[in-house]
Amino acid sequence: MNKRPDSAGLTFRQDYFGDPAGWAALVCLLQDIFGIDIGPLQQLGGPDPTSMPFGWFDAEGALAANISAFALPFVLNGRIIHAAGLQSGAVRPPWRGRGLYRDLTVKALDWCERQGFEAVILYTDKPSLYEAYGFRAIPQHRYEGAAPDPSIFSGTARLLTPSNADDLALLQSLLKARSPVSSSLSVTVNAAMFLINTQLDPDVRVSLLEDRQAIIAWKMDAAGRFSLLDVVATEIPTIEEILGGLDIASAAVEVFFRPDKLGWAGAPQPVNSGTVLMLRGLGDEVPHFPAMLSPMADF
Ligand SMILES: CC(C)(COP(=O)(O)OP(=O)(O)OC[C@H]1O[C@@H](n2cnc3c(N)ncnc32)[C@H](O)[C@@H]1OP(=O)(O)O)[C@@H](O)C(=O)NCCC(=O)NCCS
Missing domain, CATH: 3.40.630.30 (Gcn5-related N-acetyltransferase (GNAT))
Structure with missing residues (x-):
């Protein structure tokens, strides 16, 4: 060798x-x-x-x-x-x-x-x-399942643009203080990869749930299915809070990490x-x- x-x-x-x-x-x-x-x-x-x-x-x-x-x-x-x-x-x-x-x-x-x-x-x-x-x-396994009914559609989330200086500063400060999104398998910090990945896939959307100080990385496919890619926060909000904040009424959800902190259970699917x-x-x-x-x- x-x-x-x-x-x-x-x-x-x-x-x-x-x-x-x-x-x-x-x-x-x-x-x-x-x-x-x-x-x-x-x-x-x-x-x-x-x-x-x-x-x-x-x-x-x-x-x-x-x-x-x-x-x-x-x-x-x-x-x-x-x-x-x-x-x-x-x-x-x-x-x-x-x-x-x-x-x-x-x-x-x-x-x-x-x-x-x-x-x-x-x-x-x-x-x-x-x-x-x-x-x-x-x-690697993602999770699929029915979306819970968001009890409150607050719709307060706003889209962030990482190339905007204020949005970037906010993203960086939340990335620095984030908690692992899952206890099974998740990164602790890796700001650079998160930020460049927002640029490499044009379908990725990054939204801020202001009241929860949480960043949600997500996608919506052509069939209207919601994909949750990551959550950056010190306290991970539930999936109801996420869907409500984003104002999304999707029937099905796909989560691309183990959802042990989301208050939701889907079925694992091999990736x-x-x-x-x-x-x-x-x-x-x-x-x-x-x-x-x-x-x-x-x-
Ligand atoms: C894969 C790649 C990095 C190999 O580079 P390289 O300089 O030709 O590799 P080396 O001459 O050092 O060979 C290293 C070993 O890899 C093996 N190898 C080379 N290409 C390989 C391939 N495509 N698949 C599996 N093994 C391969 C060689 O047989 C050699 O084995 P050995 O150590 O038992 O003799 C190069 O072909 C490349 O850049 N490919 C495109 C990008 C890529 O695939 N990067 C790696 C992805 S993680």
Whole structure:
């Protein structure tokens, strides 16, 4: 696993998000490989400050290969796990098959171990790439069920626009103080991912329930079905309060995390999105109940 990579013509660097050229090289790599534009993150408070990128740069300063680690504490079965996340793993086609990705993965995992993280998580559509490093897949489940009748339609929620400075400041302060949205499986803080995910999916709406100081990330599909993606608050409101505040009368609800704090019980459904959540560490622990990380935490 520690074979030397063929890195002729390339220079290894780490910790380059503070260097505008290094950050720009990553934005460009992710645009080219995944068609994702993380550039707007710079106007939304910047990349996660705990990020530690590892990469091979070519002579022109372009990134040939990258993987980034960052602190991603999450709750699993009621306990906060001091975990790291791995993201933005990619190698440009001309540089593939030379062991560059293996090299960066080993370097990132060594760093995670030296930092004392007790677990590492990632999302991938190529689970076999990570099994050799001890990662295992964690099944993901959303919940479906009938919507409760909101007793009071207050309709007081207002839509937030993360690119608006006042709305961004409000989002950031609530994200900083949030409680885990589920005791089974949920992130504790990850403001940067929440904020960029509001930009990557144009269907995501972000509303403020003023009286509850709660941010609701949600969607409505063409058939009028309500999807609850995340709730950011110190005290999680019930689903009645959420539907009432948003003034939504949907017959059915889908919740993309375990709804143990919503005062509502749906039926768990496996999520087969093509990407797999993988965990390294913690023995063979898995969520005690069907659960998933909110799509707003996707990284
Ligand atoms: C997947 C990817 C990162 C591999 O990069 P690479 O530099 O060619 O990988 P390496 O040469 O370091 O090979 C590392 C190992 O991965 C294996 N591997 C390479 N591509 C793979 C793939 N598509 N699926 C599964 N395993 C793969 C190699 O066989 C090698 O195994 P070994 O360590 O047992 O020898 C690269 O093809 C890529 O950027 N793809 C598009 C983006 C992507 O899928 N990123 C990862 C998603 S989380």
